[in-house]
Amino acid sequence: MVFDVLRYRPGRRAKDVRCPLHVTICDHDSVAPAATTTRLVSRAPRAELVHRPVGHFDIYTGSEFEQVVGDQIGFLRRVVGS
Secondary structure: OHHHHHHOOHHHHHHHOOOOEEEEEEOOOOOOOHHHHHHHHOOOOOEEEEEEOOOHHHHHOHHHHHHHHHHHHHHHHHHOOO
């Protein structure tokens, strides 16, 4: 089970995702590098990528959190409706 985490690569299957997909990419991410994430997620046919100039954990608090949640709500409103 512990070693499964090392093999977990969801980006490899992004090209197979057919539904609308919203992904926030942190440009200074040391956990999920932005360049690799952008390359992989861009393969999803209906992907919407939003870049934030912060690190991996910075989007979970404060104004960055508020911005990301606003982006996600906007995406859901466009895709699902109100």
